[in-house]
Amino acid sequence: MSVSKNYLYNVLLIISNTVFPIITFPYVSRVLMPEYLGKVYFVQGVIGYFLILSVLGAPNYGIKELSKAKGIGDWEEFKKIFTELFLMTVLSSVVSLGILLFTVSIYGRFYQEKMIFYIFGLQVLFECFHINHFFIVMENHKRRLIRSFVIRILSLGFLFYFIKKPSDYYLYALLLVIPEVIARIIDVITVRKYFNFNFKELRFKRHMNSMMVIFLYLFTIGIYGSIDTTMLGIMVDDTEVGLYSAAVKMYRMVLPVILTLGTVLSPRIIGAIKRKEKSNIYKNLDVFIDYCFIVGVPATVLMVILAPEFTLLFSGKSFEGAISTMMIMSPCLGFLALGSFIGGQVLLPNDLEKDILIISIAGVFINIGLNYFLIPIYLRNGAALATLLTEVVIALIKVYKMKKVYKDYSILNRDRNITILVGIGVSVFIFWIIQHIRVFGNLITLLTMPILYGIIYFLILILLKNKRVGEWFEFAKKKVRLH
Template sequence: MSLIKKNFLYNLALTISTIIFPIVTFPYASRILGPEGIGKVQFVTSFGQYFVLIAALGIPVYGVREVAKLRHHSIKLKQFFTEMVMLNFITSVLFLSVYLVLVINIKSLYKDFDFYLVATLMVLLGFCNIDWFFSGLERFKFIAIRSLLIKSIALIALFILVKQKSDDIYFLWITIGTMVLNNIWNIWSARSYLNLGLIRKISLKKHVKPLIYIFSTVAAISVYAFLDTVILGFLKGYTDVGYYTAASKINKITIPVLTSLGVVLIPQISQAFKSKNMEEVQRLAKYSFDFVIFLGIPMTCGLIALAPELIIMFSGEDFSNAILPMQIFAPVVLIIGLSNVWAIQILTPAGRDRQVTISVAIGVVVSLVLNFALIPHFAYLGAAVANVLSELAVMCGFAYFSSFVIQRLFNYKLIIKTTLISLTFIPITYILRHFLVSNHLVICLLSVPLCGVVYSAVQYFIVKNELMIIQIANVRNKFLNK
């Protein structure tokens, strides 16, 4: 089995766990804590993640690229890793101070000081989040196993500790604790690469220029990724954040499926760029783009069609107000998947950090304008619209700048055909819901496989999708050769 396929399978296992974990935990927690409790935990977590992202200075993106280049140079790799960890440690301490000053001086935050105090662990230990290091080394097996074990511990803790509405603090501990345990395990596992004896030889000057561009991008991403939740919380309260969280969380559960292949391909694409093998870059990027289209469009249509059932099943009757924002959110799945191809798999490995920054800056402007314009009047619905349009603006920027690096990836025929097939999901679910079945779970259990069979059959037999035909042929050959 090729290295790409092995890494994809390990990353797929991680992706599946990332999907299953909230599917199990969120329905349980949301029914006990309600919209307000869920909203409070999400708001505190989002507020803390601002500081984690900014303190990281873009190292997670820059690190994958550089580690992939240095993986066969032991001494240089250790020096680079030590430089990045020490730099991130200093910024984490600095931004922890800023975080505490804001929490203490803003009354609306200080009234829940015990919650924000828990989140300090996430901010302080953010420098230990070195998944970028293991990704650059293509150690996806380690990442998958570690994540599965820690998620299992968190799941047990949830069922033991969260029993009533007042246990929202325990839910926050579990949410933050999962991140912290991942980080501690990371840094311990990579301790052999951390050479404090190299501190005197540390030279950050060469990293300044690329990090400035990437930091600008990451800082901007943190603005439009979390700004909607923070503004919504400040202007409308925790309950609205709860509805918004339920709507966005269900949609975003599916995103790792679309980005899982990209995570595996980044080191490969970085190596291709380094060796100036543009044919390989084009091949890998096209493969990834077709993969996102093939899965992203039906996912989007499926989320829109099944939003009423998914919200009630996933969050409970108290969250019925989240159905419409979930349907508004649905296109974000496809948009982020495509953004990942153009930005993370093409522009970043190509060293086009400036263009990434410009694209994200456009998204920040769109997000700021729309959030402040829409949230006061339309609350969580306005936040959902602002989020989708902001992501779309960023994606368009990435696509435009990527066209200067490689040939166009847009396969319009594939997009149109896939969209037309996926639109059949809406009448299928409508017929089941209104004429045959009334149970939410049964509707989902019937709709998903039925829509999947219709979609796959048309793609394979009528459209003759190249990606699907090749993969099925590979599986068939493996069985025949055994």
């Protein structure tokens, strides 16, 4: 299947996953308010650690190993690897759930919210069915789209029917978990249509070293990805967690739009790396990094400028305190996307698991240290600043490590430098004109400003002969002519 079709399916999948919170979050935030929303998101942040333990890095490791088997056409080895990883994660999910239940029973802060922890425990148990890596390697993104869309529609109906008052936050937690569990079960059933599990001559030991390194890497990422909400909940209160989580949720709605192309390109880049086809590696790197700059710069700028409109429209006046938090966090978009891509699609396939792990451990210590000092002073904004600084440092270190592997590859070039300058330049104009548009209300501002920004931004890039934008423009013109 072509990159363009895979990308289209992934974009539609992202739209499905993004539209759902866009529709639901304004309703949920107004019903539950910051305090009760904070309770759910505090527990969800803690549960993230146990979800990582449940899968032991199998999704990331699986993409790498299954792509290698598929690349050489060894389907018996493909089935065997998949079966081994699946059985390993079944065991780890049961162990993870046991540790979770024990932790909740002995730690007072967790025990206070034990019912929510028990609800999310269902997701921990069924996380062993997290086999997206199979469908990514098989490039079956259409099926992923259909499954996600159907489940989202069903959960949307249940949400508006059952969530009516703040005390319904238990039901909200349940509605966050059930769609994920159903999706996991459907995934496993669907795999059986491709092949039967191969239980002969299984060799689990061969995966242990690499999986443990990847697991530790993902676990450390999980720590500095959710330690902010955990520390806020412990050091301050649920209201601060609610305000902070609202800001995080809004900026993360945009993040998948940048990351999706990396997911589509992943099997191709890994295959090129294993075959040592440097020209293909650089070609695919250019596609993603160009896209990261071209889309990431305006996304970041618009999130900062439109933070008041985003917050008030999607969360309500009771979440006004999240506006400044969202402004601080928005620049994470580009750095997080670039760092995630380099780590997962460049360093990992080059067998640099230990280097990635060391970088991640450094990120954990940086993030915990910054949170410890900044949260008592700036509360949720302190956590946001700690996250931003950590993502910048980690992304720069990963770029440095990539340069050591591919010395003649350059992250910054003429087009990318111009993209940054154009993005900032257009933002100055938008910041001036938005003062005149805001009198028409939040919705009109949110609808008109991105369109106006996009027209000016891409027109300037075309006039300045940005190679990648020019290719997209020519591709669009051909499609229009065909129709």
